[in-house]
Structures are given as C-alpha cells and as structure tokens.
Amino acid sequence: MPTRIHPILGAFAILVFFFLLAPLVIIVGAALSDTTFLTFPPQGLTLRWFANIFQIEAFRRTAITSLQVALLGTGLSLLIGIPAAYALNRYRVELPRWLSTLFVLPILVPEIVFGFALMKSITIGLGLPVFISLVVGHALLILPYSVRVVGASLASFDFSIEEAARSLGCPPLKTFMTVVLPNIRAGVIAAFILAFITSINDVSVSVFLTGPGISTLPIQILAHMEQFFDPTIASVSVLLMLVTVGVMAIVEATLGLTFLTK
Amino acid sequence: MPATIAVILLLVIPVLLTIATTFGEAGGPFSTYAAFFKSGFRMAVLYRTLQIALITTAIALVVGFITAYVIAQMPGRLKSIMIIAAVFPLLTGVVVRSFAWLIILGKNGIVNNVLMSVGLIGEPLSMLYTQGSVIVAMVYLFVPLMILTLVGVLEGIPRDLIEAAASLGARPVPTFLQVILPLATPGLIVGAVLVFTGSFTSYATPQLLGGEKQMMMGTFLYQRAMVTFDWVGASTIAAIMVVITIGVVLIMSRMARRLNPMAV
Amino acid sequence: MTVSLTIENLSAHYGTTQVLKDLSISVAAGELVSLLGSSGCGKTTTLRLVAGFLQPTSGRIRLGDRDLTTLPAHARDIGLVFQNYALFPHLTVLDNVAFGLKQRGIAKPDRAKRAMAMLERVGLAPLADRLPAALSGGQKQRVALARALVIEPPLLMFDEPLSNLDAKLRIDMRVEIRQLQRANGTTSLYVTHDQEEAFSISDRVAIMNAGRILQLDTPEVLYQKPASAFVARFVGFENLIRMKVVERQAAIVTAEAAGGTRLHLSQDLFGPIKDDFILACRADGLAVRRDGEGIPALLGTRTYLGRAYQYKCETAAGEITANGPLSDPLDAGARAVLTPLPEQCCILDPED
CATH class of the missing domain: 2.40.50.140 (Nucleic acid-binding proteins)
Structure with a gap:
C-alpha cells in the first residue's frame, strides 16, 4: 500500500532517471554514427566502428588481459576472502577487534594512493612482473568487498548446523564445503560479481600497475582517447556495457534481480 | 589468516612506507608539507578538489534523497525496475560513464548542436575542461550510489511509524520533517561520506573532463608520479589524501553514531 | 464527548481478492468492542480502513456525526495503539507522547504539561527523558497508550497491542487498558486473535472469519450460546x-x-x-x-x-x-x- 507521491517529486524522479540513462543511450547512438568524429544523434548508421575494434590489436590484447586479471584477481580475493569472512564471523568473540577493522582499511585508503604505493613497493621495489602486480593489486582492491559481502551472508548463517554436521561425524573441511558453503552461496556469487565488475572497470589502481606491453582495457581506452576521438571508443564502451548487461543477466539467473534491491 | 597477511604486507606496509618517504627530506621531516602548503598552485589543486567533492556531495544528496524517496514509495514491481535502472549505470565502468559526457559536452556534442540549431549561440561553447563539466560528470557518477544507499535506509523506516504519525494528526510535510528526515540522517551521512571520499579521490573523471586545467588531487598525484617522476611530491599528495579521507570518515561516522536515534 | 462508531456495509479488496465482505458493525459511545479471529479473517483490515490507511471499495464509516470514509488518516482524530508500539525511536518518551499535541498546534509548555500528566497516569513519568530503545516491552506499550490517549480522541483503536508481551505482563496490561478506557469513557475498537484477551477486556466481541462477522455478542453469550458450529469451535x-x-x-x-x-x-x-x-x-x-x-x-x-x-x-x-x-x-x-x-x-x- 504505497502512499501517494506528490506529482512534482514524481516528475523530478523521472528527470533523474533520464539523466542517469540518457548518456548511455547516447554512447550507443554515437557508436553507430557514420562519421569520423563523435556525435549524437548519429549521422547515418554503420557497424564499421565495431569492426574497427577488432582491427586494433591493442584493444584485443588489453581486453584479454583485463579478463585474465579480473578472473584471477577475483578468484584470489575469494580464496583468501572467504576464509577471512568465515573466521571473522565464526570466532567473532575470540578474535581481536583490530582484525575486522583491518579489512575496512582498503576502503579508507584512496585507490589511487594504493595503486601508487603498490607500484613503488612491489613493481619497482620487488621487481615483480607487471601482470603479477596487476593481479595482486586487483585482488587486494576487491578483497574488502569479498570479505564484507560473504560476511554479510555468514552473519545470518546458523553455526549450530555446522556443529550438528560435526557431531554426525563430518570432518571439518568437508563440513565447510558441504554445509557452510552451500548456505552462503548467494553471498559468494554476489561477491564474485561485485569483485569482477570492480576489477574489470578499475582505473585508479591499474593506471600505476600497467607497464610496457601490458595494459588493461580501461587504461587502453584512456590512452586511445588522447590520440583519436572517433566512434571506436563509443563502440568499445558499448561492448563494456554489454558485459554489464551480461553480468546482470547472470545475477538474474542465479540470484534473481530482486537480489539487487536488498 | 592469509588475508590478514596480504592486507598488512601489500596494503598497510606499502602505504606507510610511501608516507614515510615524505619525512626523510633534507630540509627536515615536514619540509615537503611546508612546500605543499606554501605553493599557490598545489593549494589551488587541493581547494579545487575539496570544492568539487563538496558540491558533488551536496547535489548528490539532494537528488539522491528525493529519487530514493520516490522509489521507496513505489509498488513492488515498479520499484524493482527503478532500482535496476539505478544499478545499471553503477555497474558500468567509470571510463564509459565519464566518456559519455565528452560526447554530450564536446564541441560537436549534443548540447552545442541543440543550442546552435535553436540559434541561441553562433559558435560552439567550450564546456569541457571546466569545473562545471567535472561536477556534472561526478554527480552522474555518484547519484546511483547515493540512491541505492538511501533506498535501503528509507525502506528500513518502519511503515508503522509513518502511520502512527498520521494517526496522531501529522500531515505529510510534518511527517517528513519530524519523522522521516531524522530517521534517515545516519543514512544520509553514510551516503555523503561515500560520495565525498569517492569524488575527492577520483582519477578517471577529472582526467577525462578536467584535463590539465582542472587538475584534482588524484590527477595531480598521477602527474607527479608518472610524468615528472617527483615521487616524494607524489607521496606527499598521497599522504594528504589519506589523512583527509580517514579524517572525514572518522568525524562523520562519529557524527552518525551520535545522531543515530536507535542508540541508547 | 463520547460518540459511537458506525461501520456500514464495508467491503475491501487487495487487488482482486475481496478481504472484507459487506461488513457492518456499530460500537456504542463508551463501549469497547473486540474484533476476534485468526489471521487473515479481516480484523486488521477493518481497523486499517477505520484508521484511513486503506480505502474501502464500498461502504461508509461514521464517527458520531462525522463521515470518515474519505478523510485522510491524519484528519480522522483516532488514537491508535500498534502491535509493535511504533514509537518514534529518535524522540524521547515525553516527545513521543507530545507528538500528537504538537500536530494540533498546542504550545510547547502546555503540551509538555499534558504529556507529563498522561505519563504520570501510566506510571512512566520518571522515564520521560529516555529514548524508546531504553524501555522494556511493557513500558513501550504504556508509552504507546499514553501517546494515543493524550490527544483525547473520540475513538481509540488497538491492533493486537499485547501480542509482543509475555504472559504475565499481558494480563496486567489488559487490566490497565480496560481501566484507562473505562475512566475516559472512550469508544474503542480492539483487534486480537487471543480469545481470552478479547473476552476479558470487551463489552462485546465480534467473531470474524473470511471477511465477515459471524457473531457479535457479549463474552457470556458467546461462551455459552455460540450461534454456529464455527463460533462453537472457536470458543472451545x-x-x-x-x-x-x-x-x-x-x-x-x-x-x-x-x-x-x-x-x-x-x-x-x-x-x-x-x-x-x-x-x-x-x-x-x-x-x-x-x-x-x-x-x-x-x-x-x-x-x-x-x-x-x-x-x-x-x-x-x-x-x-x-x-x-x-x-x-x-x-x-x-x-x-x-x-x-x-x-x-x-x-x-x-x-x-
């Protein structure tokens, strides 16, 4: 039973949604324009700018790097993040308080500062290969999301069912895999999606960690824009938006889109 | 826990080391900071960054709150659609979303095209690389985050309380001012902190829409580190950013706790 | 000023399902009538219709000579006690009680005085400066009661007010509610699913099922002479x-x-x-x-x-x-x- 909305407020909200969505529509339009400069509304329709993406080797290479970094980084962050979230919730009373504060730190430290510090210490200082630095940097960037999202679903997990499994003779690791993990499935999926999206779109950390020959797609887009200002960028952007659509479709298929409203 | 070691080794120590380098200068431990605060150009960057972040936060608060309020009142189905419409831009990358404003505000952009075809202007306006263009793009970037934060907060206000207010004779406006707004205040503070720190430390948006003319702390840090290779200068900027970010978070979270009506 | 509540041929729908079917009931001035039934019987819907939170599809609601049917909730002047107390968490006990007086434009010193007097009647004057979070369930319910009473409404309504309290407190509170209601002579409508509570507190009880009133009688008649098999089963x-x-x-x-x-x-x-x-x-x-x-x-x-x-x-x-x-x-x-x-x-x- 919703209360009535004042028409002025309703109109304002409609304007806000126009403001939020119109720029994305404009990108799609600009990507289809048959001009060598970016414009909207499109003048003539063509798909040649999409074809052009695949002609540019740098886009193809960085897109693959971005995917690799996002998958490895997300996997790594979940691999260390899930046990951390589990321990923080399971042994909340026994663990010192600074531990949970520690996992808030990556949010408090500006990404751009983190990127700079990481470059100085591991890429330059330790001389780690660029690709490894990127994966490590991304894993750490998204670790707090993994810990918090998984932690949120663990917070409502009833640890007594774990004890029940143990009392029925199930060994600890098997208990975790067969009893705990299935019950926090939604949290793990949500963490994966959030982490993946954050990683694939990241600029602030990557901008310091990319090096000669190895770059990520958003960084490559920025570099490309400094030299060319043609609809190719718009069409790459459209492809990135399709990734977002794909992610939302995965959310819908696994958790239901209403999950996002919670 | 491996995660603890990872955070300490790869985040805490590198950031502390970075900050530590700023105290080892020949001119004394605080010489780089003295230089920073004496330099008109560097202070202008800091002021500009604070100003843009504050304006962005203020606009996002108002726009986000009104929109979230409308969304929270919508019936289930429509509400889900509106939330998804707000999530979509949020999941789209910052580069893509900033880039959209290049098309809109550029020389051949929509705004110029429309204004010229109406005959309001004869020459295209140069709207890019102004403070306004950065703020518009920042607001665009952070309004969805504000909306989602505040929808959660407003949904958390029990309907009972609104009904109780009505049963006691409160009209809609007093109900809003005396019940909804005070209960939403902690959420508004959380939203404000997220938007302020996000815009204060942003890199891609000022890079694309502000350029050299509208340098902000993020772009300034990058420029010092990767263009002029002044690492101590870059570290100084980094330290100032960390202090301001953590300071704002601490002050605001203390304020939120004091204003939290549920606290005893 | 005590007035009667008259509900005539009230029907209500949620979407296409009819939840209230041509319901009529009248509560005499100063009388306490309970609506008793299991969940989904339409008792809470009836209360929400009278409060103005829902709109009926047909029928009329009158309080004395005022027709409430189309009035917005805030203009109905009904004291309402909620199941979950619905105290404003950001306001002190005193400000909660004074809230309704504030909406009526009563000056601050006067409303503080009246709210304090009402808190004294429910025995909570020493807690006036506390926030609701610092109160026990029974204390919260007393504040809710004081808040509803202080506006001196011609009609009081209770929505399962005791269901969140433990058994002992429930009995104490219902005696207290009955005494306050009697003393003020306020016409009251009381919704509950607890038969004992309804019988102990009410002048008359309406037993409801599937959006209708099956029998409206004094507790004695209902207990001894149920009019139908459903009511007989309901009363034990x-x-x-x-x-x-x-x-x-x-x-x-x-x-x-x-x-x-x-x-x-x-x-x-x-x-x-x-x-x-x-x-x-x-x-x-x-x-x-x-x-x-x-x-x-x-x-x-x-x-x-x-x-x-x-x-x-x-x-x-x-x-x-x-x-x-x-x-x-x-x-x-x-x-x-x-x-x-x-x-x-x-x-x-x-x-x-």
Missing part, C-alpha cells in the same frame, strides 16, 4: 456431534449419530431441536460414568488437568474429549458412558 467446544432426529415423543427427542449411537434429549433442557442438528459439548459438558445412558465409549489416554481428568474417548460417533471426576479415575482401555449435560452443551444448525 471440543466436541461437535452431527445428529439426526429419529423419533419425537412430546419434549423428548431420540437422535442418532454416525455409527448408530442413540441419545434421548429433552427439549425442555436443550431447547428446540431440529431434525438435523449438531450437538456441541465442551469436554466438561460430558459426564464420564462407568454405566448409565449415553454414548458408549472406549477410554484412551488420560491427562491430569488439575481440576479433572481428561480422556480421549473412542466412540462409534468418532473421537470425543471428555472430562471425568478426580474422585474416580478410569484407566485407558476401560469402557464408559458419556452423558451430555444440558447446561454445558448447545444445539446448533449443521454447517453448509
């Missing part, structure tokens, strides 16, 4: 035995239940009996004897109730629950005869 008649008259001799009727069990019932004692009827008996309304006239039964589990033994009995007419005297305990497996006692039984029309 454990045994409903369907019977058909096979023979009439003057006032004595011979009736037969399923399985061929026959009973002789006197219309002088049971009242008029139709050819097809239901004999409704409480467990106390069936005497358990070793022999005599009545329903032959095979005794099952015996439970000690403190004032009697309760037996689950197998009979040809189905399972029957009956209470026997403490002086003569019978064992499971014993044979006995169950005799209906007229003052604890009633004759009802069959359902459908």
